[in-house]
Amino acid sequence: MIRPQDLLCPKPQGLYCPPGDFYIDPTRPVARAVITHGHADHARAGHGAVLATAETLDIMGERYGAGFAQSMQAAAYGEAVPRDDVEITLVPAGHVLGSAQAVVRWKGLTIVVSGDYKRRRDPTCPPFEPVPCDVFITEATFGLPVFRHPDDKAEIARLLRSVAQFPERSHLVGAYALGKAQRIIRLLREAGWDKAIYVHGALERLNALYEKHGVDLGPLEPATSTKKHDFTGQIIIAPPSATQDRWSRRFPDPVTAFASGWMQVRARARQRGVELPLVISDHADWDELTSTVDELRPGELWITHGREEALARWAELHGIPARPLALVGYEEEDDG
Amino acid sequence: MRAFAELLDRLSLTASRNAKLTLVRDYLRETPDPDRGWALAALTGDLSFDAAKPAFIRKAVEERMDPQLFWWSYDYVGDLAETVALVWPARPGANREPQFSEVVDDLRGATRAEVQRLIEGWLDALQPTGRWALLKLMTGGLRVGLTARLAKRAAADIGATPVDVAEVEEIWHALRPPYEDLFAWLEGRAYRPSSDNPGRFRPAMLAQAIDEAVDFGKLDPADYAAEWKWDGIRVQAVNEGGVRRLYTRTGDDISKSFPDVVGALTAEGVIDGELLVMRDGKVASFADLQQRLNRKTVDAKALANFPAAIRAYDLLAEGPEDTRVLSFAERRRCLEAFVAQEQSPRIDLSPMQPFASWIELAALRAQPPGGDPQIAEGLMLKRWDSIYQAGRPRGPWFKWKRDPMLIDAVLMYAQRGHGKRSSFYSDYTFGVWTTDDAGARVLTPVGKAYFGFTDEELKQIDRFVRDQTIERFGPVRSVTAEPNKGLVFEVAFEGLQRSTRHKSGVAMRFPRINRIRWDKPPGEADEMATLELMLTRMEGR
Incomplete structure (x- = not known):
């Protein structure tokens, strides 16, 4: 009798597959790794062999330099890759450019490791593809019923309305450098904002990488001008930490915005001194998590990082056996 | 309701006064009557519902979802209205979002049982921010860091030619929500609504801080009267056409908290003065006065232990006559006669402090009344020939605070x-x-x-x-x-x-x-x- 934990089990380094001898998103250097996406807490440098999508390998190369692992293998979405007795397929997760779920098959057993995912449209990456499975391993970053992300178009409309309402100020939008920043820029373009968007230096290389992979970001300018009045009426995108940093003093009386799922909770916005919270997330919200589980109806639900207990409770109430997987090392803050 | 909810949401996270003014002004410009009027009333505290208790809201949400999941959510968010707004499991087939005026109208005619059903229906129809705003309204207390005065100030700015906020305050107590006549005037579509409303508030005259280095050289001491600036809160006591009210200097009606003072007003007229706790004619500390402030109701014990009184500075009306057009010297004579006629231990006169030169005045300032540096914040200087002007005109009144x-x-x-x-x-x-x-x-x-x-x-x-x-x-x-x-x-x-x-x-x-x-x-x-x-x-x- 094959048990799911024989195929995948938690280890201190990360989620381990004994029959294929590889880890998925290990948090420490290992011999063989499968990487779901390029966020730093999932994609670390120093592994032996790395299997990921070409986009994710590109992102890792950009962040860590070309020699971030001893060998790299790119897998296209949907392409089955054998590892010993195990077959790995990467399918779109809809999280950021290159993000994938890892579908692991062995002796008739299928486990899907979602990585981070969302179910809404994202103009910078292909949408999440549901894959029928015996075990679904889901993230639960926003695994509480309070997290119901609104329509991202409406959030961008709020930003643009504020820009019109306060023409004498600048709007400084905190957005995670990989994925969120480029999605915000695309959404602004779709909403008709065709002026130059000013960007913090930390975003420049990833912006260029997105452009190389066919995401048109429109005119971008570095936010480095020394003349303060230059930024009046402008939108500036920067990593969240920079919006409260001394760096931000170059902008005239900025309206500080922050694009994140955490901004759903007013106290979070207040703590960070955010004047205009934009609830835009690259993670599944409560409704997306529960509807995905409902759609897949897996034999078992394993829950990784985030608020495991609430989602486990929900699954039990809906007749799906669920358990938290104690995996450490995934951040929950800035990439929301 | 959506625009109002968005306004509250932004106000709750905006610290700058100017930004708040812009947000409220733009809302009032863009929202049609009567919704904007109800919103203004909510912002100034002139409209509040006590329609739903927190316990009812909790019960309603727990009937719709797993109590454990609700509890975890509440524990995480920390605020009941916000939690319920976010987790509310809306039933499908809800109606369209209600207008602010529909909420007001429907609540007005509803019985207690109907109120709960109405609220649930609105929660179903609204988005999370709208639900949050509705719940804030229903449970009383918006708490978005906006004073009534700032809301009135924003209203005064909505027209092509902004008016002075004092003009709005002057007529405020004659107005009723949803203030269609007010907006018509502010937008230049109608004449100013009448302020002829017995018991109304008169916008207060305020003093500039004196610049010791500059002003004394230019001013003639003979032109000015001096008196102590008592350390209580500035109030206006009105007794007019049988209506007796006590207002703060920004026009908030605090009559309910001070029945002892209001009860002492016998002659018709309007006194400008300082509200203090006084025992046998002696002023108590500000801390004592704080025991009486910000209370919706007062008990007999507080009334007995912290007896409030007015120390009168000025007289703005005597009987039917508006005295604000008279000079300070003339008003002072009227005030002295008026206070004498009241014959109440709860109303006394702030005594004038005669002086011949600025040096003499400086010596007086260093010698606070009764040797207590706390009961007076410093001195007030008022030009004998000045009329009573709303706002803070430069020149007629100065305050010279004691050294900190x-x-x-x-x-x-x-x-x-x-x-x-x-x-x-x-x-x-x-x-x-x-x-x-x-x-x-x-x-x-x-x-x-x-x-x-x-x-x-x-x-x-x-x-x-x-x-x-x-x-x-x-x-x-x-x-x-x-x-x-x-x-x-x-x-x-x-x-x-x-x-x-x-x-x-x-x-x-x-x-x-x-x-x-x-x-x-x-x-x-x-x-x-x-x-x-x-x-x-x-x-x-």
Whole structure:
């Protein structure tokens, strides 16, 4: 009798597959790794062999330099890759450019490791593809019923309305450098904002990488001008930490915005001194998590990082056996 | 409802006064009648519902979802209205979102049982922000950091030619929500609504701070009257056409909290004065007055222990006659006769303080009444020939505050500011030396200040905080504060009282940074004993 934990089990380094001898998103250097996406807490440098999508390998190369692992293998979405007795397929997760779920098959057993995912449209990456499975391993970053992300178009409309309402100020939008920043820029373009968007230096290389992979970001300018009045009426995108940093003093009386799922909770916005919270997330919200589980109806639900207990409770109430997987090392803050 | 919800949402996170004004002004410009009027009434506190108790809201949500999941959510968010707004499991087939005026109309005609059904239906129809705003309205108290005065100020700005907020305040108490006549006037579509409403508030006249170096050289002492600026709260007591009311200087009606004072008004007229706690003609401390402020109802005990009274400064109407057009000298004569006629221990006269020269006046300022530096905040100077003008005109009235109390304290914690200051550590907690249980000399925090320094000084302090950080707690940093290393502030404050809510047992009024003592070693800053001594001196008056 094959048990799911024989195929995948938690280890201190990360989620381990004994029959294929590889880890998925290990948090420490290992011999063989499968990487779901390029966020730093999932994609670390120093592994032996790395299997990921070409986009994710590109992102890792950009962040860590070309020699971030001893060998790299790119897998296209949907392409089955054998590892010993195990077959790995990467399918779109809809999280950021290159993000994938890892579908692991062995002796008739299928486990899907979602990585981070969302179910809404994202103009910078292909949408999440549901894959029928015996075990679904889901993230639960926003695994509480309070997290119901609104329509991202409406959030961008709020930003643009504020820009019109306060023409004498600048709007400084905190957005995670990989994925969120480029999605915000695309959404602004779709909403008709065709002026130059000013960007913090930390975003420049990833912006260029997105452009190389066919995401048109429109005119971008570095936010480095020394003349303060230059930024009046402008939108500036920067990593969240920079919006409260001394760096931000170059902008005239900025309206500080922050694009994140955490901004759903007013106290979070207040703590960070955010004047205009934009609830835009690259993670599944409560409704997306529960509807995905409902759609897949897996034999078992394993829950990784985030608020495991609430989602486990929900699954039990809906007749799906669920358990938290104690995996450490995934951040929950800035990439929301 | 959606636009109003969006407004509340932005206001709740906006610190800048100007930004708040813009948000409210734009909302009032863009929202049609009567919704904007109801919204303005909600913002000024003239419309509040007590339609739903928190317990009802909890019950309603727990009927629709797993109580355990609700509890985890509530535990995480911490605010009931916000939690329910976010988790509310809407039933499908809900109606369209209600307009603000529909909410008002429907609630007005509904029975208690119907109210609950109405609220549930609205929660189904609204988005999370709309639900949050609705629940705030239903449970009373918007608490978005906007004063009634600021809301009126924003209303005054909506037309092509903004009007003075005093003009709005003058007619405010004659108006009723949803204020269609007010908006018609502000937008230039109609004449100004009549202010002829017995018992209304008259916008207050305020004083400029005197610039000692400039003003005294230009002013003739013979032109001015002087009196103490008593340390209570400025009020207006109105008795007109059988209507008796007590207002704050911004026009908030506080009659309900002070039935003793309102009851003492017998002659028809309008007094401008200071509200104080007075026992046998003697003024008590501001702390005593605080026992009576911000209370919706008063009990017999509070009335007996903290008897309130008015010390009269001015007379704005006598019988049917508007006296504001008279000179201060003439009004003062009327006031003296008026107070004498009232014959009440709850209304007395703020005595004039004769003086012949500015030097004589300076000597008077250094000698506070009854030897108590706390009961008067300083002196008021009023031109004998000045009429009573709403607002803060330059010239006719000056205030000359007494010198503040000063201590040297050590910077202990710094917190990031808001808005323009969000990248600066601009809110400071400072402490003085004391001896702990083990006999060690340690700092104990005694207050917080966030202004009193220039932009250049702010940059320097910010640099100090970043360089000398010991620990971080979210937006707060603790900094080096040792006898030989640290930063000393000379802190100025207006008053001091005992407090059980502060660890040190004292609370300062209006503390600010007077000077930054880069030169002074923290070890030489003041001791707790210095503050104790200040307190004892005040109490032993």
